[in-house]
Amino acid sequence: MSRSWSPRSRPRYAAARPRSPWRKLLDYGLTVIILGLLILLAARLDRVETRKTQGIAIINDGDSITLGTERIRMRGIDAPEYTQTCHKNGADYACGTLARQSLVRLIAGRPVTCSGWQRDRYGRLLGDCKAGGTDLNRAQVEAGWAVAYGAFEGEEATARAARVGIWAGTFDLPQDWRDSHHGEVVERKHGTLASIGDAAREIFRFW
Template sequence: MSRSWGPRPRRRYVAPPRSPWRQLMDCGLTVIILGLLILLAARLDRVETRKAVGAAIVNDGDSITLGAERIRMRGIDAPEYTQTCRRNGADYACGALARQSLVRLIAGRPVSCTGWQRDRYGRLLGDCTAGGKDLNRAQVEAGWAVAFGDFESEEAIARAEKAGIWAGTFDQPRDWRDSHHGEVVERKHGTLASIGDAMREIFRFW
């Protein structure tokens, strides 16, 4: 008698039928997922990006006005307009110089700002450009604003080169505001903070 050494036929696996309880659970899970997707789509409508374009009125080193829209430049913090810093043993008007720096960067060109968050004063937290130049980044690179949740590498370079306010000593703008005006310390508003705010807005039910 000859023996066959060929491959044995594979048995097809047949899944056992799902119980009515398991089917009900699967249907319930599907309904929950669909509901969450609908809710997510509805909340995304609230995270609306706004854009303002026009001739800028420069208020200080990190805030401008475009038409009726007041804008606080996102991710940076410049000395307040009346703030003074110290260099070579003497005080100087670093806040006014920070404003002048922004005026030079804009150079009379139209400014475009986009953003969706607002600060506690109702100002749009914006990323602004003029003539293709990133104004937020450029202010930090020039040493007339500090990183405020973003642009840390640009700040490190400005500090090493002793550019702008880094040529002397100064109070951090938010500390100066707190000591002179008693304002609540402003929360940083860089990229990570923006992501966190977006997630909170999406999942806020009211």
Template sequence: MSRSWSPRPRRRYIPPRPRSLWRRLVDYGLTIILFGLLILLAARLDRVETRRTEGAAIVNDGDSITLGTERIRMRGIDAPEYAQTCRKDGADYPCGKLARQSLVRLIAGKPVSCAGWQRDRFGRLLGDCKANGEELNRAQVEAGWAVAYGDFEAEEAAARAGKLGIWAGTFDEPRDWRETHDHGPVERKHGTLASIGDALRELFRFW
């Protein structure tokens, strides 16, 4: 049985329509934004690496120390500023100096080790610190010489109930005191991760 054969019709090649100038600009813009986000993400991931430092501590105030050349802000707590005063029994007293003295007593000349992966806007490492196995961040809140600032809420509640440290009288929250005494902008709560919105705002700030 014979079969008839007929050639298949050729398809016409229709070249794609050239993209409009507006469409090309949008595509270029999206490429630049994506590239910028990748760079920003790489910079963020670089900060995730935990940094550890150890040595003899210089106590700056109730929640910050210096180890060698590394300035450290103790994560999750906020102590009265060194020049800050509080009130007790109707009189002012130097609660900022007492908060520093509390941290000095906790360290007691022993080597301090701190670990952290974030930095605050002033370039200080946000660290969890120990001396002789004692967690200094937690101990300052437990003693009533620092408030919880993103962590240690249970320890703060116990110190408040026991009227320890600054809880024995009245005081301004350290962040509020800084605002009214020209100590710079209020910092974010320690340990708070940057959101995608923060990343986008940081990226577009330079455009």
């Protein structure tokens, strides 16, 4: 049985009402506000710029150096503090000193280049650092003298499996050691979420 179609089944549409002057004014005002916010956002983005510094490094410990007047905290890693001790073969040893010596060997007197835009709570630049073709951040984790701290998790897993560096014995995570010895506030990891948060704060920070 076929269905019959009737003109009465056609949908009816009301004619669009012209916008009132007040509605037009409101639409224009919202457009101006949105354009203003976009201009402000573009201006703030100019503040989020990568800083690059290079020179002969002063090695402070296993994950921080000084280049000229710029203090660098190597991004994505956390090495034992300079005075920290770890445990191996039934005895404590100066793992913080050995972590610094590892970084000295990796740099090998070569000029160091670091780049980054974030800063830690001490005002140090969170930098990705290289000496020649050596990625220092990655190499410290691969050598077992720093743990992953927001990056390089794969390199840490390899070092742990090979039991190199601090993984040859037992140790307190550097952040836990700092907390127990100095009562310092735990520094957040240098991961993607932290980067997004820092970018948002930098963009919307007042002049």
